Amino acid sequence: EVQLVESGGGLVQPGGSLRLSCAASGFTFSRHWMHWVRQAPGKGLVWVSRINSDGSTTTYADSVKGRFTVSRDNAKNTLYLQMNSLRAEDTAVYYCTRDQPIDYWGQGTLVTVSS
């Protein structure tokens, strides 16, 4: 059974940093591209970033470029999102999803940026 479990969310002050993790199981993680998607409270889905299967290529939404970094550890079957210089508008539930094609989603982890 494919499972994606996000963790690492929480309350952080503006300007702070946080690292999210997405633990994958039930499939060959190293064969799949992965995405991060976020959803602010009461708002729509927003694509954040994607990484290819070996981690050599990454792409970001303009809103997070230069502040967020996506990475992966295929030996640990884990996807990461390092978030720096956090702003109030980064407050959201962050989901990881499996690609090729996009099918399974995690349940999300909530990040709250507030003083």
Add this chain to the structure above:
Amino acid sequence: QAVVTQEPSLTVSPGGTVTLTCGSSTGAVTSGHYPYWFQQKPGQAPRTLIYDTSNKHSWTPARFSASLLGGKAALTLSGALPEDEAEYYCFLYYSGARVFGGGTKLTVL
């Protein structure tokens, strides 16, 4: 960054048919945008219904179909059920970046 547009809300009667559309600020939506459709119910993670314009996952109910229509991506629900009431999002690829539409709140009433 491109803007993807969807109807903010639509209503369909139980058993009825409704089409949701997805447009792009850059012009016509084509198969090269690899359109996706996602369904999200309150308090739940999104669920992927359609990928690459019209392909279904094993869990996608047969009453959902998708295509390109009049320069837009389209999701058609035929024989709506109460459990189809949800938010529906389209998703397009733009040379590396991906963009979601704002979502369509579908009411079955």
